[in-house]
Amino acid sequence: MYHIISIRDFERRDLDYLLDRAQEFDTGDYRPGILDDKLVALLFFEPSTRTRMSFATAMARLGGRSIGVDSVEASSIVKGETLADTIRVVGGYVDAIVLRHPKEGAARLASEFASVPVINAGDGAGQHPSQTLLDLYTIRQSMPIDGIDVGLLGDLRYGRTAHSLALALSLYGVTLHTIAPGGLEMPANIALELRERGMEVVEHSDVQEAIRDLDVLYVTRIQRERFPDSASYYNVASSYRITPDHLAGVKDRLMILHPLPRAGEIDPAVDRTPYARYFEQASNGVPIRMALLHEVMK
């Protein structure tokens, strides 16, 4: 049985394979109704509109159906019940389970108890592999990933999307540039793991210093609750905000990505520049999730 739990479980060729499949789904190169006899459970124990909708959309486009519970109903099914039991029961109803859960490692646990494949749609501060795949897919639509320069900007301490994207990019000979406010730098053990995987990781103190060398600038959310008071938050947030002024002299092919939703990290004026690719990135969630759903249920 094939589960999709963590980007760490993937080798380069697995990622490339899934990206190729996503491209086929994206261009309509598949048999309509290919999953028309399949049913997926979307178990969301934590709110998420975007990820949940894009899985539901992907399933519908493949001709399959989804049943689901959102965080409110989910909290009532689990009244006194363990996730392990819920998974065993729901696994008896459906052909695959998509799980979002607040605890790290929840998807790995679910895969151990499920009689059907499990796809991790985010486990707390842990993994969110379909997000990473859609990030890679968006980059690959514009340029080969090998050997490019990618900047990660924002909260690199708690930001799980940044960590798992960095891990995936380490399989492509990418040079990583990290730009993070004091206190929100990438944890030493993650930076160590990236270097052990052969990745060059360059730390920068501000965006301006790095941006001209970048092919991709991946901006992540800086959360208010990471700061002791509003003043220090606004101070940091404003100095890490991307505005059109930052974009003078950048490479033509620079793409700015963001996992969305954004708070104030990117000035809306940037949306009108050719570098802004975050909405396209969001829509790539559908072909990626089509590829994942198809792969585990075909």
Add this chain to the structure above:
Amino acid sequence: MSTKDPSRGLLVSPIRNGTVIDHITAGEALNVLRILGITGSTRECLSIATNVESKRMGKKDIVKIENRELRTEEVDRIALLAPQAKINIIRDYKVVEKKGVEIPEVLKGVVRCPNPGCITNTNEPVESTFEVLPKGLHCLYCDWLIKDDIANHII
């Protein structure tokens, strides 16, 4: 608990049958017992000697457990705290088997994950599971890395 006989070396309460863990890193005897799941309320007859002179190690600890022969999977976890430890199986007062300890590849139910958000710290029916890497213990559920002070994380 231990007495030293200058003519014969160490004489720590000879046992008829059981296990002697010798050459434990000095000061780690109590942690070794914890990692074996042997606590203060155990029914086993135990002798513990700490910081005794050793020709090979300077100082070492020794633990003797009567009427219990420890299995390999039980003892290998000792290697995390005392890689030099030697396990001696005693039958009828004689050492009948002697083996070193090897660091296991995976530790199940031995250390608690320090990450409060980890699924292994909930009421789910799952044991903590760490893979043992040169840089530390890696939680296979949440990816937390325990780099040092392993004794403090023993369940």
